Amino acid sequence: MAPPPPASSAQTLEQRPAYRRRLLLGVVGFLAIVWYLYLSNVSGPQVLHEAPRLHLCPQETLNVAVIGAGSAGASVAYYLNKSRQPCHRLNITVYERNGYVGGRTTTVNANNDPDQPVELGGSIFVPVNHNLVNAVKKFDLPIKERGRTCKGDAPEVLGIWDGQEFVFTQSDASNQYWNIAKMLWKYGMSPIRTQNLMKKTVGSFLNMYDAPYFPFKSIARTALDLDLLSATAATGHQFLEANGISEKFGHDIVQAATRVNYAQNLDQIHGLETMVCMAAEGGMSVAGGNWQIFDNMIKDSGATLLLNTSVTTVTKESGRYTVKATSPTLDAAQDIFSTQSTYDTIILASPLQFSNITFSPLLSSPPPSVPYVSLHVTLFTSPYPMSPAAFNLDSSTNMPNTILTTTPSSDGSEAKEVPFNSISTLSTMKVPFTNVPSDSPDNSIECGSHDTEYLYKIFSPKPLERSYIESLLEQDRTGDEGSLINRKPIKWIHEKRWDSYPYLPARTIFEDIRLEEGENLWYTSGIESFISTMETSSLMGMNVARLIIDEWSEAATELGPENPSSAAEDYLLNNPWKK
Numbered sequence: 001m002a003p004p005p006p007a008s009s010a011q012t013l014e015q016r017p018a019y020r021r022r023l024l025l026g027v028v029g030f031l032a033i034v035w036y037l038y039l040s041n042v043s044g045p046q047v048l049h050e051a052p053r054l055h056l057c058p059q060e061t062l063n064v065a066v067i068g069a070g071s072a073g074a075s076v077a078y079y080l081n082k083s084r085q086p087c088h089r090l091n092i093t094v095y096e097r098n099g100y101v102g103g104r105t106t107t108v109n110a111n112n113d114p115d116q117p118v119e120l121g122g123s124i125f126v127p128v129n130h131n132l133v134n135a136v137k138k139f140d141l142p143i144k145e146r147g148r149t150c151k152g153d154a155p156e157v158l159g160i161w162d163g164q165e166f167v168f169t170q171s172d173a174s175n176q177y178w179n180i181a182k183m184l185w186k187y188g189m190s191p192i193r194t195q196n197l198m199k200k201t202v203g204s205f206l207n208m209y210d211a212p213y214f215p216f217k218s219i220a221r222t223a224l225d226l227d228l229l230s231a232t233a234a235t236g237h238q239f240l241e242a243n244g245i246s247e248k249f250g251h252d253i254v255q256a257a258t259r260v261n262y263a264q265n266l267d268q269i270h271g272l273e274t275m276v277c278m279a280a281e282g283g284m285s286v287a288g289g290n291w292q293i294f295d296n297m298i299k300d301s302g303a304t305l306l307l308n309t310s311v312t313t314v315t316k317e318s319g320r321y322t323v324k325a326t327s328p329t330l331d332a333a334q335d336i337f338s339t340q341s342t343y344d345t346i347i348l349a350s351p352l353q354f355s356n357i358t359f360s361p362l363l364s365s366p367p368p369s370v371p372y373v374s375l376h377v378t379l380f381t382s383p384y385p386m387s388p389a390a391f392n393l394d395s396s397t398n399m400p401n402t403i404l405t406t407t408p409s410s411d412g413s414e415a416k417e418v419p420f421n422s423i424s425t426l427s428t429m430k431v432p433f434t435n436v437p438s439d440s441p442d443n444s445i446e447c448g449s450h451d452t453e454y455l456y457k458i459f460s461p462k463p464l465e466r467s468y469i470e471s472l473l474e475q476d477r478t479g480d481e482g483s484l485i486n487r488k489p490i491k492w493i494h495e496k497r498w499d500s501y502p503y504l505p506a507r508t509i510f511e512d513i514r515l516e517e518g519e520n521l522w523y524t525s526g527i528e529s530f531i532s533t534m535e536t537s538s539l540m541g542m543n544v545a546r547l548i549i550d551e552w553s554e555a556a557t558e559l560g561p562e563n564p565s566s567a568a569e570d571y572l573l574n575n576p577w578k579k
Contacts, residue, residue: 061089062552065323065343066303067311067357069096070103071122071534072524073349074294075131075541077301083549092303093341095325097310101298102291103350104498105534110429110455111381111492117289118379118426118455120496122534124283125290128202129535130209131542132293136286139296144287159400160256162409163418165392167252169400190249194278197243201231201275205531208539215546219510219530231272232530235506239271254278256404260422262501262532263373263461265407270506276531290534309339314346314521315360321346321520345520345548349541352515352525354499359515367511370529375500378458380469380493381429385454387474401425419468420460427455453491463497466490501532513544522548 064080066073077092084090100106102121110116125132136143155173159166168186170179183191204226207213216222223229231239236258240250255266257277262269286292298305309327316322321343326336348355353369388399402425405418429452458464470489511526527540 061091062345062548063091063343064093064345064347064548065311065321065341066092066094066347066349067355068103068349068524069094069098069101069294069298069305069307070349071105071294071537072541073103073347074101074297074301075538076347076349076524076545077303078135078297079542079545080548081301081303083546085549085553088549088552092301093343094298094303094305095309095311095323096305096307099308100291101295101305101307102289103294104500105290105294107289107291108379108494108496110379116429116455118457119285119289120377120379120494121498121500122290124280124285125534126280126284127282128206128279129533130206131538132290132535135293135297139293139300141292141296142287144285155398156402157398157400158402158404159391160252160404160406161391161418162406163416164408166400167406167409168256171398187246187249187253190244190246191253193243193245194240194249194254197240197245198275198278201228201272202279204228205272215543215550217513217547219513219526220508223508223510223530228272229508231275232270233506233508234271236266236269236271236274238506239274240266251406251409255406259406260404260459262504263375263421263459264504269504273504273531276533306339311355311357313358313360316519317342320344345522347522347524347544347548348515349524351499351528352523359521363516363521365517366515367523367526370502370511372499372502374461375498376460376463377496377498378460378464378469378493379456379495380458381453381455381491382473382489383453383487383491384473384475384489386423386425386472389474390472419462419464420458422457422459423472424457425454426457429453429455463495466493502529504529504532513540513547520548 066076073094073096077094080090080092105122106120107117108120110118127133135141155171157169157171160168170182180191205228207226208216208222213222213225220229223232234242236254237247237250240254241247245254250266254274254277257280258264258266258269258274261277261280262273266274306325306327309325311323311325313324314321315324322340323343323346324338324340326338328336348357351370351372352367386399386401386403388395388397391399391403393399403423405421408416408418458469473489475489507529510530511523513523513526515521515523522544524537524540524544527536530536
């Protein structure tokens with residue numbers, strides 16, 4: 001058979017239709033890849049959650065009661081609304097027994113001045129806290145700037161006190177590389193090993209935000225899948241030792257972090273929470289109070305918010321739940337006003353042991369009572385700085401303005417447990433009604449003068465006597481405008497006791513996400529024994545919201561046709577789980 005004739009000059013290879021089509025497809029594909037890479041660089045990394053599976057939209061309205069308006073409760077409401085399909089009909093009611101939103105995240109006004117709000121509870125969050133950071137951006141909340149300073153003020157100095165001496169100090173006035181070199185000289189490779197271990201451990205935890213781990217139905221099962229039980233099964237001390245981190249670095253540095261964050265020593269707290277304590281870089285807070293994050297979440301959800309309303313009973317009747325609640329009334333003849341409403345789903349977004357709620361029928365296997373840390377917070381203002389002499393320092397030494405603590409290094413008879421976990425100088429403030437203009441620059445006031453005072457915050461396991469607090473102040477200080485000796489050492493003080501967070505011993509079992517197997521009774525506080533932060537409570541709220549939406553949609557599909565609704569298809573085009 002004769003070979004085909006060669007292509008004529010009028011029909012070159014590039015002009016053949018099949019080749020042209022392949023060439024065109026190749027160019028289009030290449031441009032698509034280039035465009036994708038461009039968009040990736042412009043928008044930055046995306047946190048992408050798997051969208052809820054397509055189901056037929058339910059015909060009935062879902063009535064949901066959320067008990068608690070803290071981080072978890074606000075997040076449940078917010079993500080229920082965010083994750084529902086457009087055709088979902090949803091009514092959300094949030095019950096809160098306090099008169100404010102935020103739970104353990106709240107503020108008080110220093111010197112009773114509304115222009116000087118101070119965090120009394122959850123104080124900071126960090127860049128890896130996806131939910132809080134994204135909410136701050138969405139609601140355009142301002143980040144608080146560093147506390148006010150004054151002219152002649154000393155540099156920021158961190159000190160770690162063991163009751164007899166500062167075992168470690170670091171100044172922000174020193175060169176960063178010098179600080180690193182000094183730490184490596186004292187502790188060897190332990191700081192680097194700790195940093196690497198923290199990144200690995202926290203990195204594993206962050207997988208809980210994304211498919212295939214999200215949404216999760218069991219904390220313990222998910223922790224096992226992510227190899228996090230190896231961290232929760234060991235104490236902080238054991239976890240550090242197993243990873244080649246010296247006992248001295250653990251005692252001096254890491255334990256100071258566990259004490260200020262969770263009021264627990266390394267032999268009392270599990271390894272995962274220990275690593276969370278070391279992930280505080282880039283800490284920030286919202287100007288005016290972090291509670292605004294959760295207030296905005298509830299408002300955005302469209303939920304009905306009932307403040308000063310305590311839920312007393314939850315009764316199951318005919319497959320639904322009747323909630324009885326009480327609230328104060330302005331009617332002098334009736335001290336308490338009672339309400340009763342019925343819901344399809346209940347979420348308890350606070351620890352069961354503190355809720356004082358009666359369930360009927362009784363829960364067959366309620367979450368066990370978990371011991372919580374009794375933490376005392378003392379806020380006060382004073383015209384006096386901290387006294388170097390109270391910490392065995394020479395008067396010429398730069399006194400640390402943030403003091404963390406660890407256990408005594410010595411076992412001698414003089415070694416005593418430090419009565420506080422931390423002391424922080426939050427800011428140097430103008431005295432109210434001073435003659436200093438309100439728009440004066442931060443460094444225009446004289447430190448130690450009559451025009452300034454210091455705002456302090458102390459965490460302690462027990463209430464502190466005022467005489468002890470006064471003994472920590474340099475009361476013989478003389479300001480540039482005269483003697484300060486006769487001024488009151490404490491001008492304003494506010495004290496608060498919190499059941500702040502659970503004791504966090506080594507463990508591998510965590511509370512269930514449902515209060516009752518197979519029932520629409522959900523529980524968020526089980527995550528606190530795993531990791532107790534504002535962010536993880538928000539994560540659990542988001543997780544419960546997603547589980548509810550998935551189950552609700554699945555139930556509707558089982559009762560209806562096989563094909564998903566067009567509304568659900570539209571939903572995927574605007575995936576709300578794409579951050």
